Amino acid sequence: MKSISVFVLAVYLFVGCSSGDKPNTEKQTSDQTWWKEAVIYQLYPRSFKDSDGDGVGDLRGIIEKLDYLQSLGITMVWVNPIYSSPNDDNGYDISDYRDIMAEFGTMEDFDEMLQGMHDRGIKFVMDVVVNHSSDEHEWFVQSRSSRDNPYRDYYHWWPAEKGTPPYRWSFFDPEGNAWRYDSLTDAYYLHYFSRKQPDLNWENPKVRQEVYDIMKFWAEKGVDGFRLDAFQFASKDTTFPEFPKGYEKEVIKYYGMGPYLHDYLREMYDEVFSKYDVFAVAEGAGSTFEDAHDLVDADRNELQMAYHFEGVDLVNDLDGYTLDELRNSFSKWDSAFANEGWISIFLANHDNARLVSRYGNDSPEFRAPSSKMLNTFILSMRGTPYCYYGDELGMTNIDFDSISQYRDIAAINGYQKALSEGADMDAFMERLNFLSRDNGRTPMQWDDSPHAGFTTGIPWLPVNDNFTEINVANESSDPNSCLNYFRKMVQLRKDNPLLVYGDYTVVAPKHPDVYAYTRELDGEAMLVILNFSSTGQLINIPNGLETGEIMINNYHEINAEGNKLNLQPYQAIIFQLN
Known part of the structure; x- marks a missing residue:
């Protein structure tokens, strides 16, 4: 199974929850x-x-x-x-x-x-x-024009006489620093993203x-x-x-x-x-x-x-x-x-x-x-x-x-940064080809x-x-x-409030390739079965879940025998539960 995301800008830390808990909705x-x-x-x-x-x-x-x-x-x-x-x-x-x-x-x-x-x-x-x-907004044009301009405090400035500001990492700057020196007023302005995107001072x-x-x-x-x-x-x-x-x-x-x-x-x-x-x-x-x-x-x-x-x-x-x-x-x-x-x-x-x-x-x-x-x-x-x-x-x-085909600032600046650091550019380009926002x-x-x-x-x-x-x-x-x-599928969701508000409970939580869960609301229930693999997969529908009408199926047929369901590659089925 292959998948990839854009350059990860952050690592998110989350509190764990039991996937099998059935919440009260x-x-x-x-x-x-x-x-x-x-x-x-x-x-x-x-x-x-x-x-x-x-x-x-x-x-x-x-x-x-x-x-x-x-x-x-x-x-x-x-x-x-x-x-x-x-x-x-x-x-x-x-x-x-x-x-x-x-x-x-x-x-x-x-x-x-x-x-x-x-x-x-x-x-x-x-x-x-x-x-x-x-940085071409009139607020910033005014802000950088002089230290006593009324718009000066619309942005974050660090006067050079205080020394070099504490390092801040920038998402998009090829030099990696979110503080940019501006000679016009001998000060640094803050930009968490591109140097042409100065951060507003919400204080x-x-x-x-x-x-x-x-x-x-x-x-x-x-x-x-x-x-x-x-x-x-x-x-x-x-x-x-x-x-x-x-x-x-x-x-x-x-x-x-x-x-x-x-x-x-x-x-x-x-x-x-x-x-x-x-x-x-x-x-x-x-x-x-x-x-x-x-x-x-x-x-x-x-x-x-x-x-x-x-x-x-x-x-x-x-x-x-x-x-x-x-x-x-x-x-x-x-x-x-x-x-x-x-x-x-x-x-x-x-x-x-x-x-x-x-x-x-x-x-x-x-x-x-x-x-x-x-x-x-x-x-x-x-x-x-x-x-x-x-x-x-x-x-x-x-x-x-080649990098010449990219238009995204993250890709272009990331390439320049990798080049300046002596990175393996073949590996970088392989990753970029798959990750790029473009x-x-x-x-x-x-x-x-x-x-x-x-x-x-x-x-x-x-x-x-x-x-x-x-x-x-x-x-x-x-x-x-x-x-x-x-x-x-959009119409199925719109026609069935249980797919919006209903309880969610995982079925077969340890299956390595099939993601299955029920949605239940006001006495009605559906079973969603999704094969995330490129091979056929067997899943046993648990006792107590009696499948009824097929609400949607991305293949023409369903291969089932008793409570055993043989899924085709990437098959998706939603059953009404009786």
Whole structure:
């Protein structure tokens, strides 16, 4: 079984929970709400659909494909940043929070897109990037102009006369240091990410009010939710104490969940979330279950949903993962949030390589069944599922030959750093080829015309060569395709609240290749059986579980004899239980 994730930015430490515990869901089901029942589709705007031939996806391209989004059955769309930006980090470096990037279109295009989604019963999630801004934002331009500028304290500055600031590791800087010297005022500014992404100073109440006003601006336009990028880093210990050597391996412990983070979130809740029918989710969930609950439990009045990374960070090298690791991770998170709080369910996003290449099998023989199996998993677990664009088709990793083909700042700067350190560059490139975030950002494959119908120009990132086979047009006309299976699975979830709120109990918890569990609510139950291997597998259905109607099956047949079920490679079945 092969799988891999993007460069691991942090190691997350979690409290263990018994995977076999059957929690009481009475409190959860008594608090049913639309964002718990949502099926979220994450859409990377640069890569979805280009309407004007410049090679970059745009808002009018999304508008063209609104009917396609509706056909999927999804109920909410999260779009990565579309604000004005110099694009050092593909839009995560924002220069104007109240304007649309010219490559993407205009504010009128945004309004039309939002209305089109709402007309189709689809809600919209705005990506909010406020741990940092672009260095081209007017706030930072003013801040670096002089030490007594009114905007100076919008960012973290360390005057040079105090000496070299305590080392801080940067996620994206090729030199590895998050402090960048600026000669204009003879001082260093802090950037946890790219040097063109200076960290905002959340200790300054003026900064916080600026952010709340920005969020209100978009809420007044009608957006339905906010995803807070890298927000667990917003609060910092501004004494900047020395960290132990090697701390970057536990960066959340030292960078995340700062001393005033909960104060800021409660203030944000009072200023914004409490005044609109919106939900909020932050990237990351701290380093313990206690951290996560403190962020999202209802009585905290902070966020509504935890978005943890343990599942995607199980695979941080070429060795992949084991099913035990996956099952134990998802089971303990389910158990920890059975009675209070709410979690996200996902295995792919814009910061990772493709779902089927990491967790399934992207060979021609097994790509389709393993894609269907993985989507069955994501859409049958308790929590809110996040489905990444193209995974409904079974899109795969792209195979790059050289660093010149990459566009991701993490890949490019990582390459330069490895080169400067004398690393084994063949090994580095092999790992990068499988891990890179660019794998998950290649253009959407619409049809078998040039550039997969994504653009009439030259795409900003190459289209995968397999687009002539894997594309929307082909799969729409094939009743057995990944796409049409995805639509059926989405509908099954929407039709059955037990797949949203029901109790989760693992069946055959020690099986090395089969992940099986029941979902139960109000006297109804289903059995989910997933073969995570490329070989046939036998599973014994335990006594007391009487299978009834087959709710979904990614193969045409089921091979069963008594309580013995012979699964085909990557087979996924959901039974109604009698």
